Amino acid sequence: MIPFTRGLRIVVGLELAQRVRGVAVYVLLGLFTALVAAVTLLLWATSNNSGMDGGTGTGGYLFSTIVYFVLLLGTLLAPALGGAAVNGDREAGTLATTQVTLVSTSQIVIGKFLASWITSLAFLVVSLPFLLFSFTLGELPPRTVLVSLLVLVIELAVVSAVGVGLSAVIGRPLFSVATTYLVVAALSIGTLIAFGLGGLAVQTEQRNTYIGVDAAYYEEGETGAPDCLPPEVYTTQVPRFDLVWGFLAANPYVVLADASGGDFDASGSPVDLFGAFALGARAAQIPPEAETVYDECAALRSGSMEDPAPTPEDIWNSTTPSWFVGLGAHVVLAAGLLVWGIARTRTPARRLPSGQRVA
């Protein structure tokens, strides 16, 4: 038996040399760098020209945009890079020759996962200069930077693990790559669809009361105390997004946002894309009121307009964070698929899926 980490290192080295086809990956990395550079430049330029608070918020938005870019590219590319790691080797006839050596199946599968993860991290590495630049523009506390990068790295690991795990579970490379894409799409877009449709499907009645003012008040030049009209009551159907917001918690973009957001400026607005995204998800937690009353008359009489709407910061503070639930579920899914994949690849093989050869 080869010591676990030593076996892992050999497999990772082999995998990186074998699967990471030089030119293609470098071209992708180059394109990605150019894209990030362009986005950085444009965001920076527009914020300077429009005189957006003298640059306030630019650094935060720039940083979070780049992080989201890396997550997008990573989740789009990881399935292609690692989605055929095990079954592709089987088809090429190199899996069995590795399995008859002294490395264990766990070392092979986990090594392939690590190699796929390292490859997707390359996108993070080339974007580091831009992240650093946006960080030096200020505004973002180091905590946000650290947490967002950590969550990003974990999410990339999850996608890599799903890809490699499925490639060990499913026999044909094309099918396992497609399934990995489906899983990524289900988490990234499917959760949004489920959230939207789920919220609309479950609707409740809302009772709205409106107390208006006699038109004479306005005709008389808005002087004196207005005469109140009798309350008008009508009901509407409102979607219950508060019942299905859990779907959003499973979205990797929301996980990243929810974990990293929480920085607000003086007026209570988020200073980065994380906060903006997370607020959208957090606001869905608030149930619609069963009854709303808009008393225009009373407001005019007392001279003060209605209560000020809660600021984003107020909403943030009144709702529950959910990122650890989503992240935990992702990690469990990834680890489960890896474990399943190892079990399916173990030799001497007892049961084989029909049509699958060991070698």
Add this chain to the structure above:
Amino acid sequence: MTQKPLVTRPPAPPGAGGIVVTGLRRSFGDVHAVSDMTFSARPGRVTALIGPNGAGKTTLLLMLATLLAPDAGTISVAGHDPVTSPEAVRRVTGWMPDVLGSWNTLSVRRAIRTTALLYGMSAERATERAEELISLVSLDALANAQTRSLSRGQKQRLSLARALVHDPSVLLLDEPASGLDPAARVALRELVRGLARDGRTVLVSSHVLAELEELADDAVFVEAGSTVSAERLARAASAARPWRIRAIGAPDALALALSELQVPRSAVSTIGDSVVVSVTSEDVAADLLAGLVQRGVRVTTFAPAVGDFERTFLDLDREPHAGRPGGGTAAYPAGHDGPRESGDAR
């Protein structure tokens, strides 16, 4: 070299080297790839695994190589059970698969070195071992070439080198000679004979029967997932076999002599400039030769037209499970009841 087909010999005592297989069975769904295999392969000898396509040879080798678990039966490879202690079997077994997989983008040197590392060798030892094996299989000129650029025969040699990386005491070679040019075949034969001479157990499956004749000490015949029983082999061995005869001198002398020796015409055929006679046993063949020489026929070639392995293989293939020795073709001697048409010899 003795070439007596050897199928069943008493299983070696447990713990002994070599390969001992008893009552092996393995199915894939409804397909019974291996239904009943029993044989042994001894250290110091090359054992041929002979059988038609789909007879279960590769499945058997996969089980010996610890990749597949059998449904029933026992295996001992160098005294270890591949199912319960695959680790121990892998340490002493070199497997050369029939599928020629190679790490495409790696160089030949790096591919062998990586295999050595996977067998737990230190980095220095692995580098050393790669150089040894590259020259052993004559890939020196291609050591830095990517394996994807290798020809089939070169990949075959790379695969052999990989199987030998950890100096195994048991070698499982699945079709090792396919794709090799004649020179490489000779080299392979010398290499494999040498490995057996050093006391290793070598099990070779191949379709090139003529080649196995020169390579193997023993043979295991498999058919439809089962090893062929000793009785059927004995029957096959006693069946008529063709002998090739060539002679110089008067063109009709050989034909005349054959007819004088009462060889039925149906047992004689002409292929090119030689005559092929179906003969039932070596005794008869010896008598026939003596007769020909006595009659003044200047014989230059008098030999079996096919090798032992090929004859047995073909005979089993032709008569699957039927108990008829000798097949349906006429052979010499075929009794003396047939009418002789001596007139046509003239």
